[in-house]
Amino acid sequence: MAMIDTDHVTGHDGPHTGTDGVRLHVQRLSPPDGRPPTATAVLIHGLLTDSLASWYFTVAPDLAAAGLEVVMYDQRGHGRSERPGSGYRLDTFVTDLERLLDRLDITGPVHLVGNCFGGTVAFAYAMRRPERVAGIAVIEAKPATESWLTEISGILRRVEEELVVHEAESLAWVSANRGAHTARLAKSAARLVRTTSIAEDVPASRVVSEEQVRAVRCPVLAVYGADSELAGQERWLESVLPGTRTVVLPGQGHSVLAEAPTRIRELLLSWIDEREHEGEHERHTATDTAAAALEADAS
Helix, strand or coil, X not given: CCCEEEEEECCCCCCCCCHHHCCEEEEEECCCCCCXXXXXXXXXXXXXXXXXXXXXXXXXXXXXXXXXXXXXXCCCCCCCCCCCCCCCCHHHHHHHHHHHHHHCCCCCCEEEEEECHHHHHHHHHXXXXXXXXXXXXXXXXXXXXXXXXXXXXXXXXXXXXXXHHCHHHHHHHHHHHHCHHHHHHHHHHHHHHHHCCHHHHHHHCCCCCHHXXXXXXXCEEEEEECCCCCCCHHHHHHHHCCCCEEEEECCCCCCHHHHCHHHHHHHHHHHHHHXXXXXXXXXXXXXXXXXXXXXXXXX
């Protein structure tokens, strides 16, 4: 079992405050045998019912056991991070990630792994700080395009209607049909929507154009469930980012991470390993080229 370093980090330079004063809860896993990690993977969870626990209880320990440094954090308003009353536009989530990595002194290119909304954050961060991203792996996610905004706005309106306006009836139905654990998650989501401006802020986020998406330079892995509402998204992503590798898992819906963690783990480890070997090859090639140039100058 890997050791867990739990900390509260900041988005500013102050010792106890995060972006606009919000403290973010972070957990880090390192290779269990003490060897230096081969790369860093930053795991970003989804919206409302999600937290870093969705990574910890699925793939995170296995990624660390395979030699990676794993960074997970509860996004603002979620899990053990603070829940401000406002400040939930996409750009703010991206700034949280940016300053969190600064605070943790992680300066080299990282592998961003995002589930659902976490994938949208990953895409946006890669557009903002391309030099700090070695690759993106997203699960059931898409960039913040106009179509994304339409979809997320509709989801949040339904959540407001079902979990806030009719909270008691909805939670009773969830408990009876989906179990106590899902009911607890739904109750937490209802509280987040009821006590903050997240349902208004996320739909007010700035969207990106297809041309901006095309500018993403790092390799991309995208995984979708064949029975998900996002099924078919892979074709658009491949057309916009031709180098994207897409995987569609038969018999899976939106909850791919929770329902097929073994397959997700295999895909992530293979993907990151390939990216690291490519990077090593590029570094060796650059070194050889520089050495040849020096020899030519010397002669």
